[in-house]
Amino acid sequence: MNIDIRTLVIVLGITHIIQIVVFYYQYMINKNYRGPGWWLMWSAAEVTGFAFMLLRQIPPIQKIAIIIQNSMIILGVIFLYIGIMRFFDKRENRVIVVPVFTVFFVSLLYFLYVNDDFQIRGIIISAALAFVSFLTAHGLFVNKTPSVSSSANFTAAIFLAHGVVFTFRAVMLLKDTSVNIFEPTSLNIVMYLDALIVSILWTFCFIVMINQRLNAETREAKEHFEKLNAELEQRVIERTAELEAAGKELEAFVYSVAHTMRSPLRALDGFSYILRKNYSDKVDAEGNRLLNSIRSGAHEINGLISDMLDLLRVSSGDIKFSTVNMTGLVNSVYNEIVPPDIREKITFSAGSMPDAVCDPAMMRQLWRNLISNAVKFTLPKKERRIETGCRMENGENIYYIKDTGVGFNPEYTHKLFGIFERLHKTDEFEGAGMGLAIVRRIVSRHGGRVWAEGKVGEGATFWFTIKKSRAEKHEA
Amino acid sequence: MVEYKISDIEYRSRKFEVRCTIFGFWRLKFEKGETMIIPLKKILLVEDNPNDVELTMEALAENNIANAVDVASDGEEALDYLYYKGKFSSRPPGNPGVILLDLKLPKINGLEVLGKIRSDAALKFIPVVILTSSNEESDLTAGYSLGVNAYVVKPVDFSEFVKAIRTLGLFWAIINEPPPGCGK
Numbered sequence: 217m218n219i220d221i222r223t224l225v226i227v228l229g230i231t232h233i234i235q236i237v238v239f240y241y242q243y244m245i246n247k248n249y250r251g252p253g254w255w256l257m258w259s260a261a262e263v264t265g266f267a268f269m270l271l272r273q274i275p276p277i278q279k280i281a282i283i284i285q286n287s288m289i290i291l292g293v294i295f296l297y298i299g300i301m302r303f304f305d306k307r308e309n310r311v312i313v314v315p316v317f318t319v320f321f322v323s324l325l326y327f328l329y330v331n332d333d334f335q336i337r338g339i340i341i342s343a344a345l346a347f348v349s350f351l352t353a354h355g356l357f358v359n360k361t362p363s364v365s366s367s368a369n370f371t372a373a374i375f376l377a378h379g380v381v382f383t384f385r386a387v388m389l390l391k392d393t394s395v396n397i398f399e400p401t402s403l404n405i406v407m408y409l410d411a412l413i414v415s416i417l418w419t420f421c422f423i424v425m426i427n428q429r430l431n432a433e434t435r436e437a438k439e440h441f442e443k444l445n446a447e448l449e450q451r452v453i454e455r456t457a458e459l460e461a462a463g464k465e466l467e468a469f470v471y472s473v474a475h476t477m478r479s480p481l482r483a484l485d486g487f488s489y490i491l492r493k494n495y496s497d498k499v500d501a502e503g504n505r506l507l508n509s510i511r512s513g514a515h516e517i518n519g520l521i522s523d524m525l526d527l528l529r530v531s532s533g534d535i536k537f538s539t540v541n542m543t544g545l546v547n548s549v550y551n552e553i554v555p556p557d558i559r560e561k562i563t564f565s566a567g568s569m570p571d572a573v574c575d576p577a578m579m580r581q582l583w584r585n586l587i588s589n590a591v592k593f594t595l596p597k598k599e600r601r602i603e604t605g606c607r608m609e610n611g612e613n614i615y616y617i618k619d620t621g622v623g624f625n626p627e628y629t630h631k632l633f634g635i636f637e638r639l640h641k642t643d644e645f646e647g648a649g650m651g652l653a654i655v656r657r658i659v660s661r662h663g664g665r666v667w668a669e670g671k672v673g674e675g676a677t678f679w680f681t682i683k684k685s686r687a688e689k690h691e692a
Numbered sequence: 693m694v695e696y697k698i699s700d701i702e703y704r705s706r707k708f709e710v711r712c713t714i715f716g717f718w719r720l721k722f723e724k725g726e727t728m729i730i731p732l733k734k735i736l737l738v739e740d741n742p743n744d745v746e747l748t749m750e751a752l753a754e755n756n757i758a759n760a761v762d763v764a765s766d767g768e769e770a771l772d773y774l775y776y777k778g779k780f781s782s783r784p785p786g787n788p789g790v791i792l793l794d795l796k797l798p799k800i801n802g803l804e805v806l807g808k809i810r811s812d813a814a815l816k817f818i819p820v821v822i823l824t825s826s827n828e829e830s831d832l833t834a835g836y837s838l839g840v841n842a843y844v845v846k847p848v849d850f851s852e853f854v855k856a857i858r859t860l861g862l863f864w865a866i867i868n869e870p871p872p873g874c875g876k
Contacts, residue, residue, distance in 0.1 A: 471828055482825070483747065
């Protein structure tokens with residue numbers, strides 16, 4: 217076999233330059249892995265080493281070149297070792313590495329300057345290379361993680377083989393007498409071929425190791441997130457159930473408080489009634505007035521309790537959808553809640569409105585509140601008109617009720633729908649200020665919007681929509 | 693004979709005046725001068741709140757039917773009444789014509805009393821009216837599924853309450869034919 221060693225060295229150099237590019241990319245892509253950076257340094261050290269190997273032929277710098285070349289080659293494999301340990305998130309064993317390198321370096325200097333012996337230098341270098349290779353193989357075997365075990369084992373095997381080759385070379389050099397490293401002896405050829413093959417294989421192995429580790433971590437992350445997701449879902453279910461239970465409990469509490477409060481109210485009202493009736497000879501006009509105040513107070517609290525229960529019911533009750541004839545509903549609510557003598561004073565017109573898919577009981581309550589409000593605030597005026605209807609805008613039905621009543625100051629529009637918000641004094645208009653809060657709650661539970669327009673003394677208009685998509689879903 | 697005029701009502705498509713006697717009979721006086729005497733049906737009021745008892749009695753008195761009422765102040769007393777036990781051991785025999793039952797009662801609550809009544813062959817036909825301040829769906833459902841005959845929510849307004857008691861009293865004590873064995 218006629219192989220020119222210099223050509224082999226150049227090929228090795230080029231291989232290491234390609235490796236520099238490969239490991240540079242690996243280093244940039246996998247910055248969260250420690251290791252590729254050291255492998256990049258390995259390639260760089262090898263390139264430098266082989267460059268100086270070629271410079272050995274220039275006599276004035278021969279010795280310096282020899283020192284740099286051999287140190288770089290040994291440093292290179294030490295970087296490999298460090299890189300592998302760091303890749304497994306372990307520390308390199310400095311207690312071994314530092315003395316070995318020191319001994320190698322000192323003896324290299326000794327057998328170069330003091331006792332220039334090419335043969336012993338070759339043995340030292342081969343022994344050092346073999347030692348670091350065995351150390352690396354051991355590091356791989358001991359520290360490998362299950363996810364990369366196959367590629368780690370393969371890499372370790374290559375290091376072992378490399379170590380064996382250089383042990384063999386060290387042993388062979390004991391008898392060898394050739395003085396030129398470029399001489400194409402079979403020993404030299406084996407060494408260079410080995411260096412070429414293992415450096416390519418290592419590059420390949422490291423990339424596979426990185427790949428396997430990435431795959432394993434991706435899979436773990438996926439499993440972790442799936443587990444986390446399932447846990448989260450479970451937690452949401454549990455928390456929702458807890459919240460629902462707490463809500464139910466609170467609701468039951470409010471109901472029971474409301475009903476318990478009604479009993480003393482009945483006593484207040486009933487006994488003042490009895491007092492006024494059975495002791496009419498002892499109670500004078502002022503006494504009667506005071507008794508009436510007690511009764512109206514009791515009625516007021518009772519109304520408040522009813523409103524609160526209504527609000528609670530529309531807030532937490534289930535929505536049962538069905539198609540509601542709005543025109544019919546408005547007329548029936550109007551006749552139900554407005555006594556005939558008051559109806560005579562009001563011009564009421566319910567324009568024809570499209571049917572709505574909604575909760576019939578809630579919709580009735582909504583109209584009851586809107587209509588009673590309209591009637592309440594229209595009565596003091598001379599012109600008393602109330603009109604209901606529906607407009608179609610952007611494919612949306614907008615229901616409205618318009619009155620010619622006392623209206624409101626547009627500045628306070630935002631307060632209209634609040635709980636216990638009143639824009640009029642209690643002695644002007646009765647009511648606790650819950651009606652529009654209930655209206656807003658019903659509308660929002662139907663996924664709609666409610667708003668109002670008005671001016672002081674010029675009437676008010678209330679508009680509301682209910683969500684259409686839900687209605688269609690229901691029909692489908 | 694002392695008689696109280698109660699009300700003019702229609703009964704079997706005839707207008708008549710109801711008069712209550714203190715001897716345990718209702719006297720119905722029809723337009724054409726006919727009279728009809730029917731036995732007084734006892735009303736059992738089960739109510740724990742003394743104020744509510746007093747108010748209910750007052751409302752019954754306003755309607756002149758207070759003398760037909762016996763009061764049990766909790767569920768246990770109601771069952772004692774029905775089974776002639778305790779302080780009711782020597783009461784005149786016979787099931788009440790109607791029971792006005794509150795739901796929130798100490799010891800044995802209204803629904804439990806109702807359940808006991810409906811599961812006893814001797815009592816199960818007694819008309820029971822739940823008279824309570826709760827109009828919660830759950831109470832309504834529970835009441836009707838146990839077979840209550842009527843469910844009345846006590847109004848806070850006393851005048852309304854008097855009206856409700858009049859309607860109830862007239863219907864259950866006079867108009868309604870009680871099942872055999874009740875009302876004497």
